Amino acid sequence: MLCWDRGVRIQPFVIAGIEPDLSGSQLKGESEKVSFKAFRIHQQEKGVSAGFEQMQVDDLTEGEVVVRVSFSGINYKDALAATGKAKILRAASLNGGIDCAGVVQSTQSAAFGVGDSVLVCGCGLSEIRDGGYAELVRVPETCVVALPKGLELRDAMAIGTAGFTAALAVIRLEQNGQSPEHGPMLVTGATGGVGSIVIGMLAAKGFEVIALTGKSDQHDYLKQLGTTDFLDRHSLEMGTRPLEKGQWGGAVDNVGGETLGWLTRSVRPWGNIASIGNASGIKLETTVMPFILRGVSLLGINSIEMPTALRNLAWQRLGEDLKPAHLDLIAPRTIAFDELPGAFESYVAGTVTGRTVVRIGH
Numbered sequence: 001m002l003c004w005d006r007g008v009r010i011q012p013f014v015i016a017g018i019e020p021d022l023s024g025s026q027l028k029g030e031s032e033k034v035s036f037k038a039f040r041i042h043q044q045e046k047g048v049s050a051g052f053e054q055m056q057v058d059d060l061t062e063g064e065v066v067v068r069v070s071f072s073g074i075n076y077k078d079a080l081a082a083t084g085k086a087k088i089l090r091a092a093s094l095n096g097g098i099d100c101a102g103v104v105q106s107t108q109s110a111a112f113g114v115g116d117s118v119l120v121c122g123c124g125l126s127e128i129r130d131g132g133y134a135e136l137v138r139v140p141e142t143c144v145v146a147l148p149k150g151l152e153l154r155d156a157m158a159i160g161t162a163g164f165t166a167a168l169a170v171i172r173l174e175q176n177g178q179s180p181e182h183g184p185m186l187v188t189g190a191t192g193g194v195g196s197i198v199i200g201m202l203a204a205k206g207f208e209v210i211a212l213t214g215k216s217d218q219h220d221y222l223k224q225l226g227t228t229d230f231l232d233r234h235s236l237e238m239g240t241r242p243l244e245k246g247q248w249g250g251a252v253d254n255v256g257g258e259t260l261g262w263l264t265r266s267v268r269p270w271g272n273i274a275s276i277g278n279a280s281g282i283k284l285e286t287t288v289m290p291f292i293l294r295g296v297s298l299l300g301i302n303s304i305e306m307p308t309a310l311r312n313l314a315w316q317r318l319g320e321d322l323k324p325a326h327l328d329l330i331a332p333r334t335i336a337f338d339e340l341p342g343a344f345e346s347y348v349a350g351t352v353t354g355r356t357v358v359r360i361g362h
């Protein structure tokens with residue numbers, strides 16, 4: 001059951017008629033009493049209820065750093081969490097939003113100062129701690145990343161968890177020796193957030209990139225990102241043999257299920273498959289043959305938990321050589337915080353192209 005509990009809980013963002021000052025000069029003790037707006041999700045016996053509520057800093061899950069959020073974004077996982085289509089929250093109630101970018105409002109960490117521009121991505125936001133769909137977020141210092149050189153706050157959320165995950169995939173592919181000489185890279189879920197960004201990254205690194213997509217009307221978009229050819233996911237012939245003809249030098253897979261099984265059977269010797277998503281299913285059916293006869297590698301990508309050094313490296317490279325060249329094309333939409341509840345269904349339906357940035361605050 002999905003119950004938009006709006007109207008009942010929404011209160012104007014004022015206290016005693018005075019708009020609260022959330023500027024960086026505000027000290028910790030004062031900001032704890034300030035009420036702010038959050039998009040909060042509550043687990044129900046069946047599904048979720050979700051809507052805007054007023055909160056105070058003390059209500060938030062714990063951490064040393066309070067961030068005044070400027071932007072967040074929408075990821076497939078955010079849509080699943082907010083609509084209850086899958087159980088994402090591992091707590092009874094949390095603010096939604098798996099990532100955000102903003103400015104440090106108050107801090108007990110020596111690593112960050114008030115006024116620093118930062119981002120938070122993965123790290124259990126909207127899973128085990130309150131997420132980025134809120135005017136204030138409070139997180140442990142290990143979750144906070146200084147805004148990389150070369151990126152503005154909006155850029156960081158245009159890239160968001162999707163771009164961060166794409167960067168992790170490229171880094172793991174590089175580490176495992178994937179090179180353009182292996183042959184074309186197939187990207188599945190191509191018009192989605194991760195797919196769109198990883199296509200540009202791979203094309204910029206000299207790979208030939210083929211897109212597997214369900215959207216035949218988006219070929220021009222995919223071409224602009226760097227795709228040279230397309231496969232239609234609705235009419236894909238996957239075969240059933242343990243090893244099909246080796247067509248792909250490697251792959252980045254955002255959909256899982258039957259498609260991932262087929263990829264293991266159709267990647268050329270010593271190719272790598274970065275497994276990122278499950279938009280079409282969580283089951284993987286294959287045999288050991290691709291691994292023991294072709295030396296194919298399946299690389300798991302986890303954007304949530306990782307060593308801090310890898311998190312920082314990926315973000316640093318997102319401001320440098322992995323910075324998406326087509327950010328305006330990939331993330332053309334910025335919606336207001338109030339528009340958020342109406343934006344999730346198209347993600348669940350798989351009809352969205354590219355990324356949506358959510359403006360939370362100033």
Ligand SMILES: NC(=O)c1ccc[n+]([C@@H]2O[C@H](COP(=O)([O-])OP(=O)(O)OC[C@H]3O[C@@H](n4cnc5c(N)ncnc54)[C@H](OP(=O)(O)O)[C@@H]3O)[C@@H](O)[C@H]2O)c1
Pocket residue numbers: 074075076077161162165188189190191192193194195212213214215233254255275276277278279280301302303304347349350351352353354
């Ligand atoms: N491992 C991690 O840490 C991590 C991090 C981020 C995201 N993810 C996962 O990666 C996937 C992509 O995330 P995203 O944010 O890019 O999502 P997204 O923007 O919603 O894109 C998903 C894309 O997958 C395709 N698709 C949708 N439904 C499908 C279906 N039933 N069967 C086959 N393809 C389908 C669509 O592309 P086409 O129409 O072009 O085919 C869609 O645009 C999601 O499963 C997400 O949960 C994992």
